[in-house]
Amino acid sequence: MPYIISRFITLGFCLILVLIWSGPAFAVQQHGGAEGLVSHQIGHILFISGLIYLLYRVYHNRITGPGWFEFKTFLWLAIMWNILTFSGHWMQEIIDPGLFIKEGSQIMAFAVTDSFDAFYYLTRLDHLLLVPSFLFLLFALQKWRRLQ
Amino acid sequence: MEETAVIISWTPVIVVDILGSVLTLCLAILCANSSWRWLKQKTDDIFRQYIFLLTLAIVFFAISRSFGHLIKQILLLNDMPGIWNQISPFSGAVNSAIFIIIFAFGIYFHRVQKVHEEIEKFRKNLESLVDERTTQLTETNQALQNEIAERVHIENELRQANITLENVLESSNPLCITGLDFEIIRANKAYREIWPLKSDHGDRKIKCFDSRPGYLCHTEECILQQILNGREEITIESAKHYFMGETKTFIISARPLKDATGNLIGIVESFQNITDRIEAETAKVELIDDLQEALDKVNLLSGLLPICASCKKIRDDKGYWNQIETYIRDHSEAEFSHGICPDCAQKLYPGLYKKIKK
Numbered sequence: 001m002p003y004i005i006s007r008f009i010t011l012g013f014c015l016i017l018v019l020i021w022s023g024p025a026f027a028v029q030q031h032g033g034a035e036g037l038v039s040h041q042i043g044h045i046l047f048i049s050g051l052i053y054l055l056y057r058v059y060h061n062r063i064t065g066p067g068w069f070e071f072k073t074f075l076w077l078a079i080m081w082n083i084l085t086f087s088g089h090w091m092q093e094i095i096d097p098g099l100f101i102k103e104g105s106q107i108m109a110f111a112v113t114d115s116f117d118a119f120y121y122l123t124r125l126d127h128l129l130l131v132p133s134f135l136f137l138l139f140a141l142q143k144w145r146r147l148q
Numbered sequence: 149m150e151e152t153a154v155i156i157s158w159t160p161v162i163v164v165d166i167l168g169s170v171l172t173l174c175l176a177i178l179c180a181n182s183s184w185r186w187l188k189q190k191t192d193d194i195f196r197q198y199i200f201l202l203t204l205a206i207v208f209f210a211i212s213r214s215f216g217h218l219i220k221q222i223l224l225l226n227d228m229p230g231i232w233n234q235i236s237p238f239s240g241a242v243n244s245a246i247f248i249i250i251f252a253f254g255i256y257f258h259r260v261q262k263v264h265e266e267i268e269k270f271r272k273n274l275e276s277l278v279d280e281r282t283t284q285l286t287e288t289n290q291a292l293q294n295e296i297a298e299r300v301h302i303e304n305e306l307r308q309a310n311i312t313l314e315n316v317l318e319s320s321n322p323l324c325i326t327g328l329d330f331e332i333i334r335a336n337k338a339y340r341e342i343w344p345l346k347s348d349h350g351d352r353k354i355k356c357f358d359s360r361p362g363y364l365c366h367t368e369e370c371i372l373q374q375i376l377n378g379r380e381e382i383t384i385e386s387a388k389h390y391f392m393g394e395t396k397t398f399i400i401s402a403r404p405l406k407d408a409t410g411n412l413i414g415i416v417e418s419f420q421n422i423t424d425r426i427e428a429e430t431a432k433v434e435l436i437d438d439l440q441e442a443l444d445k446v447n448l449l450s451g452l453l454p455i456c457a458s459c460k461k462i463r464d465d466k467g468y469w470n471q472i473e474t475y476i477r478d479h480s481e482a483e484f485s486h487g488i489c490p491d492c493a494q495k496l497y498p499g500l501y502k503k504i505k506k
Contacts, residue, residue, distance in 0.1 A: 011204070043243065043244035043247030046250075052254075054254040058257075061261060100158075108158055109158050111153040128168070134210060137203070144199075145182060
């Protein structure tokens with residue numbers, strides 16, 4: 001237990017450092033400035049890389065058994081969500097702001113003129129991938145717990 | 149040609165964003181709880197620790213992102229985009245940092261899996277080794293118990309045999325076991341009451357010729373010597389000196405004592421005291437002689453005796469004529485008392501005889 005706590009504290013400390021030290025990165029929803037978007041996109045790339053490597057190792061080592069199908073499904077969904085979100089962030093920068101129909105500062109509608117716009121609209125529904133991925137992660141953990 | 153635009157409501161985006169964030173938040177908390185409970189079942193399992201930390205990182209990401217999205221929607225719906233502009237960089241920074249952490253966990257998976265598999269393999273080997281050794285120990289223990297039971301049984305039998313031997317030895321005549329070096333190995337109580345077992349030289353065993361000296365000792369007729377020369381059984385009559393100095397006569401029976409492999413290791417001698425019998429025999433012989441002598445005297449009286457026809461004198465072996473009373477008195481235990489028979493009384497004292505008759 002002390003080992004877990006020390007790891008937890010280290011992780012928390014790193015997060016606090018990042019929070020305190022980072023300047024206005026404008027990372028996620030509003031990436032003001034190219035630097036903020038680039039760093040965030042690099043984060044997504046690293047996230048995808050880590051998940052892909054994890055998936056590769058699970059397949060390569062032929063790890064099977066209860067819970068592993070669900071875990072692999074979580075990884076696939078998480079990778080797809082990352083790709084979708086990565087695309088959405090990038091498309092956000094080049095999409096025509098005139099396609100957003102606003103009332104004041106509120107976006108009320110979106111004008112889809114081509115497939116690019118349609119895909120962009122889909123990237124804004126990323127939770128449709130994120131929620132199932134967490135669901136499968138939960139299923140995997142529950143199956144592993146029941147194994148004992 | 150003008151492009152035709154399809155107007156799609158933005159409400160689904162907002163709804164999916166809010167609901168999705170809430171669901172992601174709930175699911176993330178459930179995942180954290182599930183991984184924690186799984187870890188608690190076996191805290192020393194390295195793989196469980198890894199999955200817990202990975203899940204924790206993913207959950208942190210989900211929580212920070214969900215909070216970020218929810219706060220964003222709330223602020224935008226309340227027409228406060230400026231505040232969101234202030235908050236969003238921090239939210240984004242947290243997510244970026246967690247992306248890096250998840251990446252690190254991802255590439256560490258292989259090493260953790262390897263270590264976990266090796267530990268499991270060692271544990272299984274150890275368990276099977278322990279099972280195997282336990283089985284061996286159980287079998288050895290069982291064999292040992294069987295051996296102990298057998299030894300106890302043998303010891304009991306040996307003890308019983310010793311007790312029987314002791315009873316037999318103590319109930320018999322004096323008996324001793326003498327080694328090939330003439331030392332007395334063992335003797336029963338009857339022997340010890342007659343001859344000493346302690347040597348004059350401290351704790352050394354006493355020699356047989358010191359314990360019960362006899363006229364056969366140090367000769368070729370020595371019983372042990374004869375057994376060593378190959379005789380199987382010897383029974384002799386011999387005189388032995390008692391420890392108090394007197395001499396007694398014994399019938400000594402000796403047999404070789406051999407070990408389990410048939411090698412001669414000594415002799416077993418028993419001593420039957422026949423001194424009383426010898427004395428009785430001697431007394432008997434003397435009595436017989438006396439009786440014979442008496443009988444001789446009795447026979448003289450029963451033979452032909454030369455007797456004078458007139459005076460009734462008897463002639464003895466030397467030729468002398470003796471009065472009959474004298475001869476009978478000398479040749480028997482008889483005595484005479486004199487009287488007168490009626491015929492002689494009438495002849496010698498007629499007057500007195502008539503008076504007595506009247």
